[in-house]
Amino acid sequence: MARRSLYEHFGGKDGLIAEVLRRSAEADEAAYVRTMAAAGEDPRARLLAVFDGIGEVIAREDFRGCRYLAADLALTDPEHPGHAVTREYRVRVTGLLEHELAALGHPRPAAAADQLLLLIDGALAAGATRPATDPAPAARRLAELVLAE
Template identity: 70%
Template sequence: MTTRAMPGPRDRLLAAAKDLTYSQGVGVGVDALLKAANVARRSLYEHFGGKDGLIAEVLRLTADEDVAAYRRVMEAAGDDPRRRLPAIFDWLGEVIDAPDFRGCRYLGADLALADPDHPAHAVARRYREGLHELLERELRDLDHPQPADAADQLLLLIDGVLAVGATRPETHPAAAARRLAEPIWS
């Protein structure tokens, strides 16, 4: 007979924070996080130093997952950057159509956290830098004359898709952004 080990308090806090900070925003209360994780307040402070540390760690973990998702989408589209870059926008259209889509967790955190020194801002910045790097590498493979500038443009469109997708999905922002981005890879 095997027994399943229940995840420890740290993992339960991360799982609860990942779900609740996305569905309710980073302003979700500590009590709600503790209740969802079924942990004592002490665990939050022992593992993360407080709610700010927990939010930053959740963003760090999801950033790695999210950049990997962009990479998988591009890899699934083949070797040609002219197919790989548009695939991002096609996939984002599917992401927006998901019933639990609430927008970009990094943009949401940046907007909700007024303290410019909150550790989540640095994590969100690193996420965008990682995504920018992925896009720029693709554009270099395409021999784009200004890959860094073009990656800036694509990142702006991606941010816009995720923001508009949360507020006005019926406008099909991913398809519109794909059309706007087409000159970048054509």
């Protein structure tokens, strides 16, 4: 499909960007679900497996960082539809984390989920900018502190 046809199909360049982000978000959220499911039934193991999975993602040759952070930084118009997609993605991932934290019996599952998302974002950013620092295992160790609260 030609570029013009793509833009027309999605209502313009902004719509195309938002759709690409939406499809990526669905795939990435499904990857979190698969990673946690593969870790078994223990919520602690499921949550920590997320950081192991991030380590695998960062180690890939084609890894270039978090696409949602990159989109939020690149899309300077605060009303760009891509921002709505990235916000909703983060809400859904936070919800997955909060669900596991509640199952773990964490005293503050919402706050802890926000902290874990911060660690995820930081690990992905560091993975792109400072991969030699091995950010996923470092974030996993910090996540263990959040879980132990």
